[in-house]
Amino acid sequence: MKTFMKFAVAALLAVLPLAAQDIKMPVGLDKLAEKASEVVDVSLDGALLQLAGRFLSEKDPDEAHVKHLMGGLKGVYVKSFEFDERGQYKESDVEELRAQLRSPAWARIVTTRSKREGENAEVYLKTEGGQIAGLVVIVAEPKELTIVNIIGSIRPEDIRDLGGRMGIPKIDIGPIKNDKKDQKDKENDK
Amino acid sequence: MRSLPVALIASCLLGAGAQAADREFTEVVRVICDEFHTRPTSIPMFGLVNLVTAVVHPAGTRHIDLAVFEHLSDHDRQGRNLPESILNAVGRSWKPFVQVRSRRDGHEETVFVYMRQEGKEWKLLVTAIERDEATVVQLLLNPDALARWLASPENSARHWHGDTD
Numbered sequence: 189m190k191t192f193m194k195f196a197v198a199a200l201l202a203v204l205p206l207a208a209q210d211i212k213m214p215v216g217l218d219k220l221a222e223k224a225s226e227v228v229d230v231s232l233d234g235a236l237l238q239l240a241g242r243f244l245s246e247k248d249p250d251e252a253h254v255k256h257l258m259g260g261l262k263g264v265y266v267k268s269f270e271f272d273e274r275g276q277y278k279e280s281d282v283e284e285l286r287a288q289l290r291s292p293a294w295a296r297i298v299t300t301r302s303k304r305e306g307e308n309a310e311v312y313l314k315t316e317g318g319q320i321a322g323l324v325v326i327v328a329e330p331k332e333l334t335i336v337n338i339i340g341s342i343r344p345e346d347i348r349d350l351g352g353r354m355g356i357p358k359i360d361i362g363p364i365k366n367d368k369k370d371q372k373d374k375e376n377d378k
Numbered sequence: 379m380r381s382l383p384v385a386l387i388a389s390c391l392l393g394a395g396a397q398a399a400d401r402e403f404t405e406v407v408r409v410i411c412d413e414f415h416t417r418p419t420s421i422p423m424f425g426l427v428n429l430v431t432a433v434v435h436p437a438g439t440r441h442i443d444l445a446v447f448e449h450l451s452d453h454d455r456q457g458r459n460l461p462e463s464i465l466n467a468v469g470r471s472w473k474p475f476v477q478v479r480s481r482r483d484g485h486e487e488t489v490f491v492y493m494r495q496e497g498k499e500w501k502l503l504v505t506a507i508e509r510d511e512a513t514v515v516q517l518l519l520n521p522d523a524l525a526r527w528l529a530s531p532e533n534s535a536r537h538w539h540g541d542t543d
Contacts, residue, residue: 221479228532229477236473236493236528239500243525266532355476355532 211324211337213267214284220333223276224269230355232264240354254349260341266355268334277333282326285335286310289324297344306330309359311344323347325359399443402492403516405467406505407445410512413463415454418445418514441518450510461490464505468492472503475527476535485509489535491527500524504535 221227232240237258244255271277289296289312298311307329314322325336325347334357338347351358411417421444465474472492479488485508492503502517519527527534 224479225481227477227479228535229474230531231474231476232528232531233473235495236475239495239524240528243521243528268532353529355530 211285211288211322213265213335214282216281216284217267217269217335220269220277220281223271225272226268226270228266228268228355230264230266232354234262237261237264237354250349254353257342257346257350261338263337263339264350264354264356265337265339266334266357268355268357269332271331271333274330276331279328282328282333282335285324285326293321294324311347313344327357327359399516400494400501400503402468402472403443403445403503403514405469406464406503406514409460409463409467410445410447410505410507410514413456413458413460414447414450414512415456416447416450419448421446440520441516443514443516445514447512448510450512452509460507461488464490468503475502476531478532478535480536491531491535502527 241255241258244251244258246252246255269277288294293316294312294314296310297313298309300307300309302308307327309328310326312324312326313320314324320341320343322340323336323338323342323344325334325338327334327336336347336356336359338350338356342350347356347359350356407418461477468474468490472494474490475493476491477489480486487506487508489507490505494501494503500519502515502519504513504515504517506513506515517523
């Protein structure tokens with residue numbers, strides 16, 4: 189029985205970090221970094237977010253709003269790649285990440301595609317017990333790829349207000365509505 | 379009477395220099411020494427720099443530990459995975475904060491920034507590696523400087539030299 193308990197505790201300890209970091213950045217992205225002219229990784233965990241929030245003013249309405257938003261966050265992780273030329277990354281480079289986001293906890297809520305600018309954005313929302321538990325944004329431009337992983341309570345529309353702060357790019361994701369295609373995909377999966 | 383100011387200045391200089399760098403700073407310096415088979419460039423009167431820093435707080439910095447490596451050559455390299463070696467040297471007590479790797483116009487630079495809380499204070503450990511030089515800096519920042527880093531981590535890392543200049 190003691191041995192079983194040891195295994196159980198060991199297994200639990202092994203799983204806990206995975207639960208904490210939630211989404212794993214695919215190993216394939218490291219290979220992508222070799223082609224990029226610039227790669228930026230920003231990691232802000234709960235303690236750093238609380239600290240960052242302390243520096244925002246309650247008197248300034250914009251800062252007060254952002255401070256309020258940050259209060260519900262447990263982590264902000266941003267990874268961005270810039271390339272010198274078009275076509276240096278493929279859709280398949282992000283596929284491993286998208287595969288993780290196809291799990292039942294996640295739903296793609298927004299997809300925007302701009303043929304003129306060549307900019308595509310996808311927003312995925314994670315819910316746990318009816319509460320928003322995280323958000324992942326993938327922004328793909330011809331010469332730039334950005335992945336934003338926000339852990340905690342945040343509404344999709346709030347991502348606009350966090351843009352330009354903490355390494356989060358300014359993202360115009362348009363009006364928020366449920367992505368019917370994603371829902372249909374999930375129904376097909378069932 | 380003249381000996382008193384001299385003794386005071388000397389003790390200040392010694393005091394500023396005596397605030398030992400953290401083990402992780404020393405470890406990162408060692409990693410670069412081992413990788414490139416070199417030693418940091420000697421910076422004359424660096425104790426005086428820290429004395430001034432402790433009083434004036436340039437760009438919000440209250441204490442600096444600095445190691446500069448010059449004339450690095452790929453020929454001398456041991457060939458280890460430097461980011462991984464630095465990560466191991468820094469250990470878990472420092473939080474990875476920002477990493478910027480830039481390859482533009484034939485100029486390559488990698489900047490690793492780690493943070494650590496000590497009581498009410500936060501320290502930054504910055505390692506910047508270019509093709510032929512490297513810098514390791516540990517900074518003790520005041521709240522304003524820290525706020526700038528947190529508001530725009532990627533830009534602060536790209537232009538971090540400005541914080542210590």
